[in-house]
Amino acid sequence: MSTVDLTAKIPNNVNLDQDKKLLRALEQWQPDYLQWWLDMGPKDFQQLDVYLRTAISVDAEGWANFDYVKMPDYRWGIFLADPVPGRTIGFGDNYGKPTWPVVPGEHRNTLRRLIVTQGDTEPASVEQQRMLGHTAPSIYDLRNLFQVNVEEGRHLWAMVYLLHSQFGRDGREEAEALLERRSGDPDKPRILGAFNAPVDNWLDFFMFTMFTDRDGKYQLLALAESGFDPLSRTTRFMLTEEAHHMFVGESGVERIVQRTAELMQQDKNEDVTRQGGIPLDLVQRYLNRWFALSLDLFGGEISSNAASFFADGLKGRYREDSYEEHQALDQHYRMTVPRDGAVVEEDVPLRNAMNEVLRDAYVEDCQRGVDRWNKHLERAGIAVRLRLPSKRFYRHIGLYADMPFDADGRLLERSEWDRRRGECLPTEKDRAYVATLQKAVRDPAQIANWIAKPARGIKGLPFEYQYVRLD
Numbered sequence: 001m002s003t004v005d006l007t008a009k010i011p012n013n014v015n016l017d018q019d020k021k022l023l024r025a026l027e028q029w030q031p032d033y034l035q036w037w038l039d040m041g042p043k044d045f046q047q048l049d050v051y052l053r054t055a056i057s058v059d060a061e062g063w064a065n066f067d068y069v070k071m072p073d074y075r076w077g078i079f080l081a082d083p084v085p086g087r088t089i090g091f092g093d094n095y096g097k098p099t100w101p102v103v104p105g106e107h108r109n110t111l112r113r114l115i116v117t118q119g120d121t122e123p124a125s126v127e128q129q130r131m132l133g134h135t136a137p138s139i140y141d142l143r144n145l146f147q148v149n150v151e152e153g154r155h156l157w158a159m160v161y162l163l164h165s166q167f168g169r170d171g172r173e174e175a176e177a178l179l180e181r182r183s184g185d186p187d188k189p190r191i192l193g194a195f196n197a198p199v200d201n202w203l204d205f206f207m208f209t210m211f212t213d214r215d216g217k218y219q220l221l222a223l224a225e226s227g228f229d230p231l232s233r234t235t236r237f238m239l240t241e242e243a244h245h246m247f248v249g250e251s252g253v254e255r256i257v258q259r260t261a262e263l264m265q266q267d268k269n270e271d272v273t274r275q276g277g278i279p280l281d282l283v284q285r286y287l288n289r290w291f292a293l294s295l296d297l298f299g300g301e302i303s304s305n306a307a308s309f310f311a312d313g314l315k316g317r318y319r320e321d322s323y324e325e326h327q328a329l330d331q332h333y334r335m336t337v338p339r340d341g342a343v344v345e346e347d348v349p350l351r352n353a354m355n356e357v358l359r360d361a362y363v364e365d366c367q368r369g370v371d372r373w374n375k376h377l378e379r380a381g382i383a384v385r386l387r388l389p390s391k392r393f394y395r396h397i398g399l400y401a402d403m404p405f406d407a408d409g410r411l412l413e414r415s416e417w418d419r420r421r422g423e424c425l426p427t428e429k430d431r432a433y434v435a436t437l438q439k440a441v442r443d444p445a446q447i448a449n450w451i452a453k454p455a456r457g458i459k460g461l462p463f464e465y466q467y468v469r470l471d
């Protein structure tokens with residue numbers, strides 16, 4: 001078990017003190033990172049004590065320490081899962097060969113691009129969520145937001161460590177650029193689509209952490225398979241933190257659905273908006289949007305990039321070890337492809353379909369969450385059910401990009417799509433209504449009317465605990 005040096009200026013379990021050049025480079029980047037955090041991190045909450053968990057070791061049990069911390073003092077550090085002795089590449093043309101402890105020259109550019117793309121999402125999400133602290137529905141939720149934010153900051157560190165330690169000058173330049181792009185900025189946007197969409201209310205936030213963070217889980221799982229061992233080890237540790245982010249999203253939407261169901265039960269004839277709740281059709285429209293935006297993050301259905309990532313042993317499948325065959329040659333993957341105004345089923349060479357294979361595993365995982373939400377409706381005797389729209393709906397990347405598919409996956413005439421768009425995507429009216437609900441609740445015992453309290457608090461503490469000391 002590697003030991004974590006928590007007292008170092010940059011806490012780490014990679015013996016940074018033994019590589020003075022790398023240490024110096026990272027110590028130079030650190031003040032720029034902190035400046036970025038102060039400029040773009042949670043606005044107006046930097047001086048408050050927040051009950052946060054901090055990684056203190058990388059073993060499965062007890063890696064987290066919970067205590068009050070001011071966010072700028074959070075111990076952002078570099079933690080890699082321990083190496084697996086004798087690990088070999090688990091898939092592709094290099095199957096069975098030893099993994100690479102340093103970046104192989106022939107895959108340098110591709111790996112750098114993958115790491116930069118992954119790294120770019122982390123600060124982007126912090127930027128997107130910057131203003132949400134002002135409208136948190138409870139102190140419990142406020143604390144969860146900040147926990148997610150500081151960990152996304154740490155995930156940026158994880159990628160910057162790889163860039164600095166493995167990619168020399170190019171890596172250092174990329175690390176600087178990660179602090180320069182800005183979510184939603186037309187001149188220097190973040191790389192991937194969903195990370196430029198505003199997240200300015202808590203319904204968007206919960207949908208984002210449910211659906212977009214879950215893309216993170218699947219991308220990290222695919223990178224954890226990588227033959228480039230430092231990438232595998234760093235993503236394996238990131239995944240342990242990621243679970244909480246998806247919990248925040250999944251349980252956040254669940255508590256909204258639960259509250260709406262309660263309000264509907266109290267008065268079956270009423271429109272829940274009259275009681276300050278969020279109607280299920282509105283929840284469904286937000287769900288549709290974030291699910292579609294997040295599906296785009298997996299890239300094109302048919303992708304020669306994905307085929308080479310797999311062939312070269314750089315990016316594997318979700319749980320590669322559950323497959324019997326790891327070359328994926330002479331195999332096909334069935335998918336629907338738009339053709340002459342209709343969709344037809346087609347077999348695509350498996351390596352080219354790797355983005356879709358990963359996306360399908362993701363969709364299955366999302367469905368489990370939606371089923372849980374629906375249990376509340378079932379228990380309340382409400383007939384309506386939430387559901388995932390078709391994978392073809394409202395896509396901007398890949399085979400179905402910018403084609404007018406409805407939520408059932410039927411291709412519409414453009415005019416019909418334009419007319420019916422407001423049935424399946426958030427409307428101006430929806431946004432205006434959601435905006436009226438964005439009011440901070442500052443009494444730790446209270447929660448906004450549109451969301452139920454969680455079943456339990458953090459780390460065995462009650463919901464009412466003062467997770468953020470506001471004074």
Ligand code: BYC
Pocket residue numbers: 114115117118121122125152191192193194212213214215216217219220296297298299300301302303304305306315355397398
């Ligand atoms: N937006 O062959 P294609 C997370 C580009 S989330 C804009 O279809 P490929 C987190 C693509 O780069 C996980 N551009 O796809 C969550 C390519 O560009 P070039 C983030 C897009 O190459 C919440 C072109 O289109 N991690 O961690 O297989 C909070 C054709 O590409 C998009 C990763 O994504 C898009 N949606 O790329 C915090 C893992 N999709 O080459 C954090 C690293 C594709 O023509 N990235 N393009 O210039 C990858 O593995 C891959 O780059 C992709 C798919 C998954 C993005």
